[in-house]
Amino acid sequence: MKLFFVILICKLLKLIGGIVGRGSSLPGQIALKLYPDILSRLKLPKYIIAVTGSNGKTSTVEMIAAILQKNGKSVAYNKEGSNQIEGVTTLILGGCTLGGKMKSDILLIESDERYARYTFKYFAPTHYIMTNLYRDQLTRNGHPEWVYEALSHSIHDETQLILNADDPLISRFGAGRENTLWFGVDRLPTSVDHNDGIYNDGIYCPVCGGKMEYEYYHYNHIGSYHCEKCGFKRHKTDFTVTQADMEKGEIVINKDCKIPLAFTGMYNVYNILAAFAACSVVGLDGKAIAGSIGNYMLKNGRIVRFKLGRHDGTLLASKHENSVSYDQSLKYIASRREKCSVLVIVDAISRKYFTGETSWLWDINFEHLNCEHIENIYLSGTYVNDLALRFSFTDIPREKIKPVGDIRQCVDYISEHGDEKLYCVTCFSDKEKLLTKVEVL
Amino acid sequence: MTLKILHLYNDLMNLYGEYANISILERRLREQGFEVEVVKADSCADISFSDFDFIYIGSGTESAQKRALEDIMTKRDEFAAAAESGTVMLLTGNAFEMLGSSVTDGSGKSFNALGLCGFETTENSERRITGDAICTCRFVAGELVGFINKCSETKGVDEPLFTMIMGAGNSINDKNEGCRFKNVFGTHLIGPLLVKNPHFTKYMVELIARNIEGFSYKASALAYERGAYEVTLRELKKRLAQA
Incomplete structure (x- = not known):
C-alpha cells in the first residue's frame, strides 16, 4: 500500500511541478524521503541502460532514445538532464504503474558520474556506458582519478559494461570483466601522432604509473595507447568507427554502416558510436540504427x-x-x-x-x-x-x-x-x- | 644576466593549469631585463637543485604526488641544502605537503616526506575540501585570491604562509594556511596563483633578484592582471558578505 501512495504522490508532484517548472528533481526527492529504498521495490524493464562520463552524456542519451523510438521501442529517459538519484527517481516513478511496474521497454538513464554510486545502490543497470573521464568541473570533482574512484563504487557485478576503449582511465573499469563490450575509433586521416592539448592526461599509465606510448591520438588523451611497463593497452573494439570523411561529413561503423553527420566534431562521432553500441545490445540491426541516426540534429541546445x-x-x-x-x-x-x-x-x-x-x-x-x-x-x-x-x-x-x-x-x-x-x-x-x-x- | 627556473614534474603535477605560474614569472622577469631559462623535468635524477634561482612544483592527483615524492626523496639532502641556502621555491596544491615530515594516504599508509618542516599531512579518500579563497600574507600588502582543492589536513606547521579570510586553512578550524621555510613557500592554493595575484608575483620577483647588484624593481602596467585580480576579489567578497 505504501508503494502505491508514494508513487501516486510522486506522479502528482511531477504533474504540479511540470506546471510550475520544478518537476524533474523535487518529486523524486520527496519520494525518497518517504520510502528510501523504493527503487529496489519496483519491477523495472528488461533493459536498463545507464550512460555516464565527463562529456557527451546528454547527447548520447538523446540519440539512443531517438534511435530506439524510431524503431518502435518505448523508452523512458531523463531528458531534462536531472541526472542524480532524485531526478532518476522522478523519471522511474513517473513511468510506473501505481503497482510499481515500469511500462516502457527500456529504461535509459543519464547518470552524474560522481553520484552514480547512490543512484545505483538499489538497482543495477543491465548495461552501463562509460564515455570518457576528463578534467571537468574540478572545483567540485577534484580530478579525474577522484571521479574514477567514486564511479567504481557504482558498478555491479551483473552489469555489462560498454566502455570507450580509446580512453585509458575509462578502460581500467574493464579489468577482469569478461563480458565487457568496447567501442572506439580506428586510425583516421584526422588522427595525429602527438597530443595537441596543453596537458597530456594520457602520458602516465593509470594502472602502474609507467610511461605510456600512443600509436595515434584523436584528440587530447583519446587514442590508441599502450604502457611500456605493465602492458596495459587499448582493448580491441566490438563497435568501431572504421572510416570517416570529415570533409564530406560521413562515418562508417563496423565497415558497413554508413552514417551521414549533421555535425562533424569528433565528440559527435563518439556520441553516435556509443549510441550505436547501446542500440545494438538491445537487439537492433546495425543498418537500422544507421538509418535512424543519419544527419541527426541534437535538440538539447548544444x-x-x-x-x-x-x-x-x-x-x-x-x-x-x-x-x-x-x-x-x-x-x-x-x-x-x-x-x-x-x-x-x-x-x-x-x-x-x-x-x-x-x-x-x-x-x-x-x-x-x-x-x-x-x-x-x-x-x-x-x-x-x-x-x-x-x-x-x-x-x-x-x-x-x-x-x-x-x-x-x-x-x-x-x-x-x-x-x-x-x-x-x-x-x-x-x-x-x-x-x-x-x-x- | 640569466635566471634559471626549474619546473619540476611539469607533466605529472599539473592538474590545474599550474604551468602558467612559470609563464607569468618568466614574463615578469624578462620585463625586469633578465634573460630566463626554464628547465622542465619529469624526474630530479639529472637535476642539480643548487643551479636554480627558482624551483616550482604544482599539484597532482594523490597517486601522482606519491610518485613525485618517491622521486624527490632520492635527492632529499640536495633539495634541503638548496632550501637552506635560500633558493626561492614555490610548491602549490599537494606539492606543499611534500615539505613536511610525512603524508599518510586514505588507507593509512604513511610516506616519508622531505622533512624541511615538521608538519604531517593526512589524506581522507572520502572527503574533498574545495572552495574559493581569500587570504592575507604578512609580508605582501593586499589580499590574495585563489582556490583550495584538496582531500587532506595538515597539522603542526610552525610558520604558516597565509591567514584565511575565506576558504579552508591547513586543518579544520585552522585559519592558517601553507608554510614558509626561509625562501620556500608552500600553499594548498592551486592553479596559477602567480597569474591571479600580481602583487605576490612582484614579491617573488624581488626575492629571486634580491642578490643581483643594481637591481631595482621597475613597475609595469599589468592592466589585465590587475583587472582579473580586482574582479575576482570583488566577486568573492560579494559571496563572503552573503554568507
Whole structure:
C-alpha cells in the first residue's frame, strides 16, 4: 500500500511541478524521503541502460532514445538532464504503474558520474556506458582519478559494461570483466601522432604509473595507447568507427554502416558510436540504427544557429571548467576554414554554484584559433581580463583580440561591424546572455 | 644576466593549469631585463637543485604526488641544502605537503616526506575540501585570491604562509594556511596563483633578484592582471558578505 501512495504522490508532484517548472528533481526527492529504498521495490524493464562520463552524456542519451523510438521501442529517459538519484527517481516513478511496474521497454538513464554510486545502490543497470573521464568541473570533482574512484563504487557485478576503449582511465573499469563490450575509433586521416592539448592526461599509465606510448591520438588523451611497463593497452573494439570523411561529413561503423553527420566534431562521432553500441545490445540491426541516426540534429541546445547584424552565427555550447570541451569547439572552428570571427564569453562559471576559479582557462589550447581565416576574437563577460591575459600568452596577432567586458556592448559592436560568419563559444551558464540579444533561427 | 627556473614534474603535477605560474614569472622577469631559462623535468635524477634561482612544483592527483615524492626523496639532502641556502621555491596544491615530515594516504599508509618542516599531512579518500579563497600574507600588502582543492589536513606547521579570510586553512578550524621555510613557500592554493595575484608575483620577483647588484624593481602596467585580480576579489567578497 505504501508503494502505491508514494508513487501516486510522486506522479502528482511531477504533474504540479511540470506546471510550475520544478518537476524533474523535487518529486523524486520527496519520494525518497518517504520510502528510501523504493527503487529496489519496483519491477523495472528488461533493459536498463545507464550512460555516464565527463562529456557527451546528454547527447548520447538523446540519440539512443531517438534511435530506439524510431524503431518502435518505448523508452523512458531523463531528458531534462536531472541526472542524480532524485531526478532518476522522478523519471522511474513517473513511468510506473501505481503497482510499481515500469511500462516502457527500456529504461535509459543519464547518470552524474560522481553520484552514480547512490543512484545505483538499489538497482543495477543491465548495461552501463562509460564515455570518457576528463578534467571537468574540478572545483567540485577534484580530478579525474577522484571521479574514477567514486564511479567504481557504482558498478555491479551483473552489469555489462560498454566502455570507450580509446580512453585509458575509462578502460581500467574493464579489468577482469569478461563480458565487457568496447567501442572506439580506428586510425583516421584526422588522427595525429602527438597530443595537441596543453596537458597530456594520457602520458602516465593509470594502472602502474609507467610511461605510456600512443600509436595515434584523436584528440587530447583519446587514442590508441599502450604502457611500456605493465602492458596495459587499448582493448580491441566490438563497435568501431572504421572510416570517416570529415570533409564530406560521413562515418562508417563496423565497415558497413554508413552514417551521414549533421555535425562533424569528433565528440559527435563518439556520441553516435556509443549510441550505436547501446542500440545494438538491445537487439537492433546495425543498418537500422544507421538509418535512424543519419544527419541527426541534437535538440538539447548544444548547437544553435542565429543571426546577428549581417553575421550568420553558430553557438557551440561548451563547458566552462572543461578544457577538452573547449578544445573540441575551437578545433571545429579551425577546421571549417571559412572567413569568420569568434566570440568567447566567460561570465558565470557555473549555473549551479558560484566560483571565481579560472585555472581551467590555462588548460584550453586557444592556439587552435591562430588561423588566417579567423579575423577577430571577441572576449566578453565578467572574466574578460582573465581571458585577455590567457590570450596574451598565445601567438595570435594582438590586433585580432578584442576584449569588451560588457556582453551587451560586445554584441552591439559585433552587430555593427562586418558580415563574416560568427562562432560563439560559451557555456550553458552564459549562452542565454547571447541568445537573448540575437535572432535565433 | 640569466635566471634559471626549474619546473619540476611539469607533466605529472599539473592538474590545474599550474604551468602558467612559470609563464607569468618568466614574463615578469624578462620585463625586469633578465634573460630566463626554464628547465622542465619529469624526474630530479639529472637535476642539480643548487643551479636554480627558482624551483616550482604544482599539484597532482594523490597517486601522482606519491610518485613525485618517491622521486624527490632520492635527492632529499640536495633539495634541503638548496632550501637552506635560500633558493626561492614555490610548491602549490599537494606539492606543499611534500615539505613536511610525512603524508599518510586514505588507507593509512604513511610516506616519508622531505622533512624541511615538521608538519604531517593526512589524506581522507572520502572527503574533498574545495572552495574559493581569500587570504592575507604578512609580508605582501593586499589580499590574495585563489582556490583550495584538496582531500587532506595538515597539522603542526610552525610558520604558516597565509591567514584565511575565506576558504579552508591547513586543518579544520585552522585559519592558517601553507608554510614558509626561509625562501620556500608552500600553499594548498592551486592553479596559477602567480597569474591571479600580481602583487605576490612582484614579491617573488624581488626575492629571486634580491642578490643581483643594481637591481631595482621597475613597475609595469599589468592592466589585465590587475583587472582579473580586482574582479575576482570583488566577486568573492560579494559571496563572503552573503554568507
